[in-house]
Amino acid sequence: MLTKDLIQCRLKGDKLQPILLDTANPELLAHADQLLTAFRQCIGSRKEELATMLEPILSDIRPLALGKGLRKLLEDRSEFSNPDPLDYPAERQKLLTLSANLLNQQPWPSYEAFRQALMQAAGDNNPLLRQGGLYADLPENDSLVSFKDLNPRQLLERYNLGQVQALLLSAEYLELSVDSAEPAKLRRLCKYLRFFRLLCQIKAGSGGNALKLRIDGPASLFENSRKYGLQLAIFFPAVCTLETWRMKAEVQWKEKKRILQLDQSSGLVCPYHIFSACVPEEIKLFHRHFKETVPDWKIVGETPFLRGENNEIIFPDLSFASESGEIRHLELFHRYHASRLPARLEWLEKHPEIPLILGVDKTLLRNPALEEQLENSTWFQQNGFLFRDYPSCEKTRQCLKRVQGAGGRGHG
DSSP, X not given: OOOGGGOOEEEETTXXXXXOOOTTOHHHHHHHHHHHHHHHXXXXXXXXXXXXXXXXXXXXXXXXXXXXXXXXXXXHTEEEOOOXXXXXXXXXXXXXXXHHHHHHHSOOSOHHHHHHHHHHHXXXXXXXXXXXXXXXXXXXXXXXXXXXXXXXXXXXXXXXXXXXXXXXXXXXXXXXXXXXXXXXXXXXXXXXXXXXXXOEEEEEOSSXXXXXXXXXXXXXXXSXXXXXXXXXXHHGGGGGGSSEEEEEEEEEETTEEEEEEEEGGGOOOOOOSSGGGGSOHHHHHHHHHHHHHOTTEEEESOOOOEEOSTTEXXXXXXXXXXXXXXXXXXXXXXXXXXXXXHHHHHHHHHOTTSOXXXXXXXXXXXXXXXXXXXXXXXXXXXXXXXXXXXXXXXXXXXXXXXXXXXXXXXXX
C-alpha cells in the first residue's frame, strides 16, 4: 500500500483531488513495463542488484514520487528471502576469529586449501560460508524469491486506487451513495463491510435499490485505529465494482482536514477478480466448522436487508436456517462497534418479533454502562451471547437453540 509521501494531490479550497494517472498513456505504460521487466529478470537476484537495475528507469519517471510509488507497489507484491535465525554479528565474529587463527598457524599453498580447512573447522553446513552468507543479514543481500506478476495497465490502475486507499487510512468518516440494478451486488458490498468489521450505518436511498452508507473512519476511534484504517482501505475496492457510486470522506492532508470526493467517473478499478480471496481466515474457518459440527442448522448464502427504525437498514453478518425452515440472522458487534450497540439493544427489546440474534465482543464490557445494559437486558440474555474476537460455532449453536421456536420466527 502507498504511504502518504508517495501520494500526488491537488488542493482546491478544502477539497482534495488525487492526481489520477491516465492508464492508457503510452509513456506511462512504457515506464510501467520497464519496471515490471526489471522485477521479472531479477528473480533469484539480490535486492542490491534489483535496485541497480531500477535506478535508471526510476530516474526517467516524473514526478519522482510516481516512480517511487510504482516501485513500492511492486515490492509489496514481491517475496524476499529472509536470513537464517542466527545472531549474525556474534557468529560472524567467531568465523573471523577462526579464520585469523588458521592464517596464523601456517602458510597456505592456495586460497582453496585455506578455504577447505576453514570449512572443515567451522562445519560444512555453516550458513555464513555459503555464497554471500557472511553478510546475509544485511537487507541489500536479501534475494527476490518470487513476484506476483501483472500487466502495465494493471500496475497503473493499482497506483490510482492505492492513492485513495492511502488517504482513507486517516479518514474521519466515509460516506457512500451506491446503487446497482443487481441487488445481489449491494448485498455483497454490505457483506464485505461486515467481513472487515467496519462501523457503518446503512439507510435506504432515494429510489430503486439505492443505499446510503456512513462508515466511521480510523481517525474517529480511540484505539486500534491503524488496524481499522487498513481494513477500511482493503474494503474500498469493493465499492469500485458497482455501476453507480459516489463517495465523500474527511481525511487528513498535511495536518489539516480536507474533503475527498470521487465517483464512478474517476475510472478506479477493483484489482480483485475474486474479491472473496480477501475474506478473513476466521470467517472461512467458521463456515467450514459450522457445517461440520452443527447438523440441525445451516448457514444461508443470501443474507437479506432488515428494516430498522428511522429508515435504517440492518445487514446481518450471517443468516441460518433450521431443518424446519426457521430463519435466524446474526449481527456481530466487534470492538469498534460500542457506539451503535445501545440503540440496537433498545430497539430489539421493543421489537422482539425481529428474527435477529446478537453476538457482542467481550472487549466492549470494558465500558461499564454497556456492561450494565447487557446484564440487565432480558432480551440479550435470551437472544445474545458474548465472544472473544470472533464467535465460536458452539456459542452460536447454543444461542440458536435458545431462540428456536420462540418469538421473532422467520421463514425462508
